Amino acid sequence: MTPPAHSRHDSATTFWWAPGAMVLRLMLVAVVAVGLAGSVSAWLVTRASGQEALRRIVGQQNDEVEVLARLLASKIEQSQKLLGTVATGITPAMLDSPSSLEWLLQQGLPAARFFDSIQVARPDGELSMNLRHGRVEKADNLxxxxxxxxxxxxxxxxxxxSEPIAGHTSEARVMFTMPLHREDGGVLGVVAGAIRLQSQGLLPPSMALPARDDSRLIVFTRDGTILAHSEPTRIMGQVRDEPGLAQVFTAWQRRAQPVVNGAVTQVLPAHIVSMAGMPLPQWLVARVSDSQAQLAPVRGAQHDAWWAAAAALLLIALAATLGMAWLAQPLAQLRHRAPQLLQADPDPLGPWPRAPGEVDALVEVFRGLERQRAQQQARQLALGTQFQAILDNAPVGIVITRSGRLEVLSRQACHMLGYSAEALQGRPARMLYASDADYADMGRRVRDEFASHRAFDGDVCFMRKDGGPVWARVQGRSLGGGDVEAGTVWILEDMTAAREALRQQGWAALHDPLTLLANRAAFEQRLQQMLAQQAARVHEGADCGVVLFLDLDHFTVVNDVAxxxxxxxxxxxxxxxxxxQVRQVGWAARLGGDEFAVVLPGCTLARGQAVAEQLRAALQAWEPSYQGRSFTLGASIGLVVLDARLSTVAEVLHAADMACYAAKRAGRNQVVVHSAEPFASANGVL
Structure with missing residues (x-):
């Protein structure tokens, strides 16, 4: 193949050092790969740094609320211990002596001054003492x-x-109670002490300091009442009104979890919420931080890092591109030189480029390809000559079609159709039919046959070049697994003379109109003639042939279903x-229904068994398909050897029918040989 005339001019004027399209694409891929690798790496580092910063913030905030919860729990525990000290100093006699109780609580027990108010009650619930801010008040004021x-x-x-007891926020207080026990363990009274929430002994206002716009410290009860807050106006309010904390608290309440020691932190889209519990008072401590504000310094550093990474990636991509361009120079020379392979004249551009590695390997491949091209052309010429010789000498017509066009035709096919090979090759197959209707009808037949049998086998009427009809027995097989459009090979056998015999008088009386085989009358007539002609040989002890009786298995299923x-x-x-199967060694007839007979003149028993087994296997392997369903058929075959014991057609048919019946009884789809003894199968077993 010679390249276009301008190819050589283009090769001479193209810069030899210019990289080709593939190298340019590789450069682009390299640049993109560097960019993607750098971007992914930067993203991963940025993500990791952000996660690490968030982890540190979460850990610090988690530790903070846990420490504060423990501190408050220790204050509650200390308050209880002080109240226990007060309870220890109260004797049973003092419960009925208010003056003794007053002196003990005001002067005798310093621990009592820790509480804002102290009450002592007898077993019946009546107050013995109600001391508030160091002054005795009436019991009714409780x-x-x-x-x-x-x-x-x-x-x-x-x-x-107790839960917070309050009227006004400044008066909110928590009450601690301690039972007074007798020596026998019974309760003889109770002492109680109350402390204001906003006091140094419990929740001082300084606890929430320093105040920050991006974070809030909140202490609240199990039911959501706020006890301490960075904003004093929120004290005694509800946690459900707190942004961020409300969502976490609602979920915690929905799970009905108990207040336990330890802290947990949840990261929300806009907040970081840490909560820790105090089991004894059933309180919780929470720190709610604005996640965006907490991570702002980290994101600023990440932004600067992104710009630095982008500049570094740009320099790396530029260096990689220049390096690849320099390394690809021998390949560019090879691309510039390779088109000379298609030219027959001497190389005008100098020798092949040399470079260790891939370029040298490609040069050797190109030189080898030049030698292989010549060898392949010689082989293709020889194969083409052999294939054409097969087509020219085939006794039947051979045609290969693809997508409705004639691609290959043998000499016999061209002679049958009256055309030359050049007149048909590449032309539409429609030109071989008399009309569009005939061509469309043939298309439907082919599609139906391929759908049902995966092949085509039938008689077709073609139109010769001179306009006359030619009948052919056509067998088609797909080259693409059943897809007709992928290509089909057709074998044509001229049947014009046989079709002409169909129109002769007497033919219809001796042939089955459905299968075109000999009918029962013709079978009996020909078989009787054969028996009479070979009577002498039979009397001499020689077999004159074999008769097969075939009955299809499961044929009624096809009729009933399809x-x-x-x-x-x-x-x-x-x-x-x-x-x-039998046209070269005998002839066949349809006796009626799904029963067929085959006569094999001069055939031995062994040869007859082989032919019968071939027929049985072919019918078993065939799976027709109708209405989307496949069917499995078979044949029970009775075999009769024509010898001296069978002299009439009736005797032959009776013996064959009995052998076929034995095959049915033995399980169907097998061959049984008739003998004078009880019926035996081909291998001697019923």
Missing amino acids: DPAERDYLRRTLADGKPLV GHDAGDDVLRHVARMIDV
């Missing part, structure tokens, strides 16, 4: 909530820490299969 906690302690005999049209199609196809 808050109902405080009285309720006193009664609960008397009933349960256990110390309590209909009688499908059944007729099966009978036609079976008749063609039998005719193809």
Whole structure:
């Protein structure tokens, strides 16, 4: 093949050092790869640094609320211990002596001055002492909530820490109770002490300092009442109104989890929320931080790092591109030199480029390709000559079509159709039919046959070049696994003379109109003639042939499921299969229904068994398909050897029918040989 005339000019004027399209694409890939690798690495580092910063913030905030929860818990515990000290100093006699109690609580026990108010109650719930800010008050001035906690302690005999008791925020207080026990363990009274929430002994205002716009410290009860807050106005408010904390608190309440020691932190889209519990007072401490503000310094550093990484990546990509361009110079020379392989004249551009590695290997490949091209051209010429010789000498017509066009035709096919090979090759197959209707009808037949049998086998009428009809027995096989459009090979056998015989008088009376095989009358007539002609040989002890009796297995299933049209199609196809198998050694007939007979004149028993087994295997392997369903057929075959014992057609048919019946009884789809003894199969077993 010679390249276009301008190719050589282009090769001479193209810069030899200019990289080709592949090298340019490789450079682009390298630049993109460097960019992607750098971007992914920078993203991973940025993500890792952000996660590490967030982890540190979470850890620090988690530790902070846990330490604060422990501190507050220790204050509660210390308050209880002080109240226990007060309870230890109260004797049973003092419960009935208010003056003794007053002196003990005001002067005798310094621990009592830790509480803002102290109450002492007898077992019946009546107050013995109500001391508030160092002054004795009437029992009626006791808050109902405080009285309720006193009664609960008397009933349960256990110390309590109350929920916040408040009217006004500044008066909010927590009450501690401690039962007074007799020597026998019974409860003889209760002592209670109250401390204001906003006091140094419990929750001083300085606890939430220093105040920050991006973070809030909150202490609240189990039911969500705020006890301490960075904003004093929020004290005694509800946690459900706190941004960020409300979502975490609601989820915690929904799970109905108990207040336990330890801290947990949740990272929300806009907040970082840490919570720690204090089991004894059933309080919780929370730190709510603005995640965006907390991570702002880290993101600023990440932004600067991104710009520095982008500049570094740009320099690396530029250096990689220049390096690849320099390394690709020998390959560019090879690309510039390679088109000379297609030229027959001497090389005008000098020798092949040399470079260790891939370029030298490619040069050797190009030189080898030059030698192989010449060898392949010689082989293709020889194969083409052999293939054409096969086509020219084939006794039948051979045609290969693809996508409705004639690609290859043998000499016999061209002679049959009256055309030259040049007149048909590449032309539409439609030109071989008399009309569009005939061509469309043939297309439907081919599609139906391929759908049902994966092949085509039938008689087709073509139109010769001179306009006359030519009948051919056509067998088609797909070159693409059943796809007709992928290519089909057709074998054509001229049947014009045989079709002409169809129109002669008497033919219809001796042939089956569905399968075109000999009918029962013709079978009996020909068989009787053969028996009479060979009577002398039979009397001499020589076999004069074999008769096969075939009965299809499961044929009624096709009729019942797919209909009688499908059944007729099966009978036609079976008749063609039998005719193809035996036409060189005998002849076949349809006796009626799904029963067929085959006569093999001069055939031995062994040869007859082989032919019968071939027929049985071919029918078993064929799986027709109708209405989207595949069917499996078979054949029970009775074999009869024509000898001196069988002199009439009736005797032959009876013996063959009995052998076929034995095959049915033995399980179907097998060959049984008739003998004078009880029926035996081909291998001697019923």
